[in-house]
Amino acid sequence: MIASEPGQRTERPTPCVLLAEEVWGSTLHAIRSLGRTGVPVFVITAGQGSTIYRWSRFCVAAQDITTSDPVAFMDRTRAWLDQETSPDAEVVVIPLSDRLVEYLHKTRGSTPERWKVSIPTPSVTETLLDKALSLQVAERAGLEVPPWMEVRSVDDIATTSDLVLPVVVRPTRWSSTGEDYFKVKLCHTEDQLQSVMTDAIGTGAELIVQSYINAPDEAVEFAISWRSNDRSTTASCTGRKRRQSGLEGGVMAWGETVDLPDVATGAVQFLDESGFTGLGGIEFIRSDGHLWFIEFNPRLEAIHFLATAAGVDTVLMEYNNRARGSVPPVIPVQSPAAGWVGSAWLNRLNHRPGDWRVALTDRRAFARAQRRIKAVMDPRDPLPAAMVLARLVSRGLRRVSNRRSS
Incomplete structure (x- = not known):
């Protein structure tokens, strides 16, 4: 608890809710940073990772939510937090991935007033979730940006011909990868680049194609x-x-x-x-x-x-x-x-x-x-480290078993 003046009531720390993925180190250290100061920490995992987090001595409770629909995800988050914390008390909400930033951004209109959400204003969030708009910000800021082109349709593919190979291909945002999710692909040849762009655009992807900086x-x-x-x-x-x-x-x-x-x-x-x-x-x-x-x-x-x-x-x-x-x-x-x-x-x-x-x-x-x-x-x-190790060993044994059976 936070210390107060003599004769005053002790102030209870505002709970903090981490919206996390299965990225163990990032989430665990956020839990520890807050929990060591007495902050009650709750974790909601988009996927299946709460088992790891709830083993931390600094985590009050953790819950998995598996839906990929932003509205449904936030509705379930709100319902769980109302059960775990006082419905009238403020909570700080910190997202730990681009996807969860976008979930919060898309559902701003229904965010409870008691939530103190750690994302910037709507226009800033919308700009920085989009890699193309983010590159434009960097250019306006006077930073050096490798040559790049935006590819949002088949008609845009030809615009990449002036880029010197190799190039990297990235979705403009986490939700614009099309059916084949990926973070980045490196293309060394024109044929490879054309194939990657055509396949991705064909499934609804929107892309950034950028010169690759070859460095150690x-x-x-x-x-x-x-x-x-x-x-x-x-x-x-x-x-x-x-x-x-x-x-x-x-x-x-x-x-x-x-x-x-x-x-x-x-x-x-x-x-x-x-x-x-x-x-x-x-x-x-x-x-x-x-x-x-x-x-x-x-x-x-x-x-x-x-x-x-x-x-x-x-x-x-x-x-x-x-x-x-x-x-x-x-x-x-x-x-x-x-x-x-x-x-x-x-x-x-x-x-x-x-x-x-x-x-x-x-x-x-x-x-x-x-x-x-x-x-x-x-x-x-x-x-938590022991649980992560056990999970990795289990996955490794399953892979070995599958190879032997095949």
């Missing part, structure tokens, strides 16, 4: 950012990836915080131009004297726990701002820290077993870091 993993740099609801206060933690899950990109397998003034400046330029408030993350690639803007995520960055380890807990800042209207009196200065994402490394080794020597070398480098944090494991909250 450690060229990928980021800023984990937060801006107060009144836009008066900004915090960010910069760093770089040291290894990614795939050879041509992917999520961070391990990385570290590094003071990168030009990345921090670029993040502020983007926030200023977009009008964004809340939790977000921006990614750049440093190559041949350029700092290329790659993307901005208008929600809590999955590797936010790395910023927390560096002393910049953006989750707690956002909660306090939404719950109490407060901002930090002083923005913390980031410290050196390193983060390890075991699941990303498993994915890399699954596709490239020969990289086990690279993994050992990276693990030794990670072990030398002054401050270290792992995506899932926390010795003060060990049970």
